[in-house]
Amino acid sequence: MSLPALNLEKRYAGLREELHPKPAYRWIVLAVAAISAFGNMMSAGIVSVALPYMAADLHVGINRVQLVVSLFLLLISALLPMFGRLSDQIGRKRVFTMGCVLYTLGASAGFAGNFPLLLAFRLVQAVGGGMLMATNMALVTLAFPVEERGRGLGLLSSMAAAGTMSGPAAGGLLIAAFGWRSVFWINFPIGIIGGVLAAALLMPDERKSRHEPFDYPGAASFGAFVVLLLVILSEAPAWGWGSPRALAAMAAAALAVGSFLWREGRTKAPMIDLSLFRSPVFALGNVTGFLLYVIQYFNIILMPFYLKRILGYSPAAVGLLMVPTPLMTTVTSPLAGWMSDRIGYMVPTTLGMGLMGAAMFLIGGLGAHSTSWAVIARLGLLGLGIAFFNSPNNSSIMGAVPRTKVGITSSLIATVRNIGQMAGTAMAASLFAAWAGAAAAATATSAAIAFDQGLFLSAFTKVFRVGALLGLVGVVVSLVRSGHGKSRSLVNHQ
DSSP, X not given: OOHHHHHHHHHTHHHHHHHTTSTHHHHXXXXXXXXXXXXXXXXXXXXXXXXXXXXXXXXXXXXXXXXXXXXXXXXXXXHHHHHHHHHHHHOHHXXXXXXXXXXXXXXXXXXXXXXXXXXXXHHHHHHHHHHHHHHHHHHHXXXXXXXXXXXXXXXXXXXXXXXXHHXXXXXXXXXXXXXXXXXXXXXXXXXXXXXXXXXXXXXXXXXXXXXXXXXXXXXXXXXXXXXXXXXXXXXXXXXXXXXXXXXHXXXXXXXXXXXXXXXXXXXXXXXXXXXXXXXXXHHHHHHHHHHHHHHHHHHHHHHHHIIIIISOOOHHXXXXXXXXXXXXXXXXXXXXXXXXXXXXXXXXXXXXXXXXXXXXXXXXXXXXXXXXXHHHHHHHHXXXXXXXHHHHHHHHHHTTSBGGGHHHHHHXXXXXXXXXXXXHHHHHHHHHXXXXXXXXXXXXXXXXXXXXXXXXHHHHHHHHHHHHHHHHXXXXXXXXXXXXXXXXOBTTOO
């Protein structure tokens, strides 16, 4: 931990001790975690909007400037479990506070005079962002009593959704007013405020009675597997799934995951305790969580093309019409978390998956003359399903592990999210390209290529029907999981 953070920790020790036994303390922890969740998700949308301006100013092509986003995602995905395990060993507060420091340092990308320097600062920010993502859910889980855990995680999910929703709009306003560099500068106050509050107000973690060695070989093999998997999901559709490059990447990924499983089954202090997956609540909760993000990214990838190419909306209107999903998630996530505290996770997660499947089916029925209200209603229904599923599902997973494993569990949930997003992106693009043919090429390049509206809509419908089928699979898995009883919290046990 940095020296300023240590000074703050000493200065406000008395205040922390006074607040800790009081109910208000849990809300302080939630506020600190929510700042990081909001900032991380908002930053993703802001930076994506800035890419064209960044490319023009720094004289780099689209194929290079996209590394600002893709390498950020790759590095976070590879490091998340390592930071989760590290937080269980040395303390969630220490990892979270250091994450704030690095996240703030990474905002210096806005001062970079060339693309390599910008990319270097962006990778520093990815390390800091990974530390925050690996710990914020664990902090909330441990701060809230069992009977209010769903409510706390629901509010955290709500803030993350609010960040997602505000990102593109905030990016446009910042770029218009201050230029593309300001999309990085906005992270200075977010990181500083989060770091100061964490250092001053969060209670230090209990010291472990014995030191456990860190599993460096396990971390390396898992990181290699995640990077290779995300490369395969993002690049194999362009390479061709049967191409030598794709097959070589698949073989390397299989070797990495095999090495990881072999290592974790033999070491006394594994990075990921594979015995956690013996719990159906934990294992199936992660499976359905993966399905959620695959379904969500079907819509995120294809809906803008439908709104622009078929309905003819302007870029600003397309952005506004995409808002109902994160807006509904933001508004209803606390309600879903409260419901899971009262009746358990089975009803809200099954209902949420069912609503997502129904929304995907209805979105697939949109046509060439659908109204904006028809789009809004369907995307709002999708957001409602996401809200009812996500926070109760996360609560059930976090409640199925012992207190000493909440850090790695929090990071695994985030890793599943990132892999699900990449899988959804690759799957949606591959299926649409296979079914749309020339219409897919037209949406990706220029209007000069013959555009067949009927072919586009046919492929669009088929892809969203696949999404509806995945929602049905999620309902079945959720019902199977419910047969193993209500999620029982183990977080108060060592």
